Amino acid sequence: MALADVDVTEQKRLNDAHAAQVPWKQWGPYLSERQWGTVREDYSEDGDAWNYFTHDQARSRAYRWGEDGLGGLSDDQQRLCFxxxxxxxxxxxLKERLFGLTNSEGNHGEDVKEYYFYVDSTPTHSYMKYLYKYPQQEYPYLDLVETNRKRSREELEYELLDTGVFDDDRYFDVFVEYAKRDPQDILVRICMHNRGRDAAQLRILPTLWFRNTWSENHDDPRPSLCEEAPGVIRARHHELGDYWLYCEGATERLFTENESNARRLWNQPIASPYVKDAFHAYVIGGQREAVNPAKTGTKAAAHYVCNIPGRDSVTIRLRLSAISRDNAFDGFENTFNERIADADEFYERIAPKSLTEADSVTRYPKLMELIAQFRKRYPELLAHVAPTDTGFIGHRERRLLSILNRRKLERVLGYLLDENEFLGPHGIRSLSRYHLEHPYVLNIGGTGYKVQYLPAESNTGMFGGNSNWQGPVWMPVNLLVVRALMNLYSFFGDEFKVQCPSGSGHYMALFEVTQEIVRRLTGTFLRDADGTRPVYGGTSKFQDDPHWRDLILFYEYFHGDNGAGLGASHQTGWTGLVAPLLDMFGRIDARAVLDSDRWRVMAGASAHEAGGGDNALNAHRP
Known part of the structure; x- marks a missing residue:
């Protein structure tokens, strides 16, 4: 059955977006997590992006090339943001964006010091859910900077949980959900849970603003926001057209301009009294003159003052629509229920299932032609790669082009699968554990340089001090190993077996070896026999608290001996590869790899999960 024919609502949206250009993806989670301190905004002479545009400046200084925010969304050009x-x-x-340490402030380099989670999303962003954990005590900005700066590179980082601001559950869980009624009609539900025993007040300002494109490009027309009616903010943009933000039960609506506060930043005159940090000045500083009484501008917010009883919650509702509506909240909850059901239905459909039918074998005439040309041009290299024609031919007459023949592969895997060398409890280490007791030392000009196995954070400032390739487990390296082993297995088949782990006396074919590596990798995130997740190490809040224990973070890399997450906590760009690994090995078995076109099986699994147009896996669906 072709994906286009599957009767699943979210898949239909994907098909419409792809084939009919229906703009389901026009609005999505496109705001940056951090725009300050990036090369995108850096115009310094020395390339010091961290100090050219700091977190302290971000509330007052207009960005040029992008925007950031908490749990936000924008159109795909980041013109109108929420x-x-x-x-x-x-x-x-005012807490408007994530806070973190710069390279010079952290004892292990840059690091975000917040707890936030992307809980759910469909591919078209027809439903999204985000969680931000906000302390009720004063956020310890100075403590985080000073304590981390004092720590040595041999010590652990000082994290937000270590400061005690979450003790006794004195914090808010702020959930933000989005549900699209149609591509340009977005319902917003914000639910704030007081996890503490005592009542607490939270001010929340859902904010709508335009990225400042007019200050540098004077030919770009200036957009506008205004209060059209009580609880209704109207946005006008020469490209996007008109949008209306409906704010149910808001105490008041505030307006200012998304313009830099030159007086605060550079002690220079300002053209308008209404600047980017006006809401900070109004809410915290009590400066009523900071906001525009005419209720117009390029940045606006609905202001809610929520008094939340202990262990209770308050919900507010908004709606951003390209159509003016008289009854903006009719059918609101039904739409959310439908979109959540759509998400559940979609992911239930793509959940891994065992393959029941092998794909047909595809020959590679073009590949064979290239190999023939390669043999003619580089005979001396091929003498080492494939010493005989027989060595070139494997299972089902497949061809192998590799620097590893059978004997060399056995030797390499002897090291790779040795638990005292590369094979760790949670994947392949980036450096052999052998070098813990036997560091590699290189003397140059009388100076000794040492490479020693370090399973956790780096002990040097190399690469900013926030990356360590001397021992931890890195997901992209492991994916390359998995891919190589799958290729080799499809060539050698079940006849070639090695000990896994090395020296154990237990022999496995390469498909089984790959399964074992993936089992160790994915086990990093799953509960073990003790009910703990290795990824969270000894952090009891994440291991035991019911409001934390099922929230998963995709760390940059992982401790080589115990699997604890290290480095950046939202490195989904490569650590998210654990998801397709789980998916792929939930779908295929050894026979499918041997008897099918391996490229179609592996690529098809990813395309199928993403809801793309490639129907390569359809033959394997029951």
Missing amino acids: ALALWNGRDPI
């Missing part, structure tokens, strides 16, 4: 601003009554600044 996100949250929060204040617990104690923080020195």
Whole structure:
């Protein structure tokens, strides 16, 4: 059955977006997590992006090339943006964006010091759910900077949980959900849970603003926001057209301009009294003159003051629509229920299933032609790669082009699968554990340089100090190993077996070896026999608390001996590869790899999961 024929609502949206250009993906989670301190905004002479545009400046300084925000969304060109601003009554600044340490501030380099989670999303972003954990005590900005700066590279990082601001559950869980009624009609539901025993007040400002494209490009027409009616903000843009933000039950609507506060930043005159940090000045500083009484501008917010009883919650509702509506909240909850059901239905459909039918074998005439040309041009290289024609031919007459013949592969895997060398409890280490006791030392000009196995964070400032390739498990390296072993298995078949782990006396074919590596990798995130997730190490809040224990973070790399997450906590760009690994090995078995076109099986699994147009896996679906 072709994907286009599958009777699943979200798949239909994907098909419409791809084939009919229905703009289901026009609005999505496209705001940056951090725009400050990036090369995107760096115009410094020395390339010091961290100090050219700091977190402290970000609330007052207009960005040029992008925007950031908490739990936000925007159109796909980041022209009109929506996100949250929060204040617990104690923080020195309005919480509008994530905070983190720069390379020079952290004892292991840059690192975000917040807890936030992308809980759910469909491919068209017809439904999305985000969670931000906000302390009720004053956010410890200074403590995080000073304590991390004092720590040595041999010590662990000082994290937000270590400061004690989440003790006794004195924090808010702020959930933000989006449900699209249609591609340009987005319902917003914000639910704030007080996890503490005592009542607490939270001010929340759902904010709508335009990225500033007019200050540098004077030919770009200036868009506008205005209060069209109580609880209704109208947005006008020469490309996007008109949108309306409906704010149910808002205390008031605030307006200003998305313009830099030159007086605060550079002690220069400002052209308008209404600047980017006006809501900070109004809410925290009590400066009523900071916002525009005419209720117009390029940045606007609905202001809610929520008094939340202990262990209770408050929900607010908004709607961003390209159509003016008289009854904006009719059918609101039904739409959310439908979109959540759509998401569940979609992911249930693509959940891995065992393959029941082998794909047909596809020959490679073009590949064979290239190999023939290669043999003619580089005979001396091929003498080492494939010493005989027989060595070139494997299972089902497949061809192998590799620097590893059978004997060399056995030797390499002897090291790779040795638990005292590369094979760790949670994947392949980036450096052999042998070098813990036997470091590699190189002397140059009387100076000794040492490479020693370090299973956790780096002990040097190399690469900013926030990456370590001397021992930890890295997901992209493991994926390359898995891919190589799958290729080799499809060539050698079940006849070639090695000990896994090395020296164990237990022999496995390469498909089984690959399964074992993937089992160790995925086990990093799953509960073990003790009910703990290795990824969270000894952090009891993440291991035991019911409001934390099932939230998964995709760390940059992992401790080589115990699997604890290290480095950046939202490195989904490569650690998210664990998802297709789980998917692929939930779908295929050894016979499918041997008897089918391996490229179609592996690529098809990814395309199928993403809901793309490649129907390569359809032959394998029951």
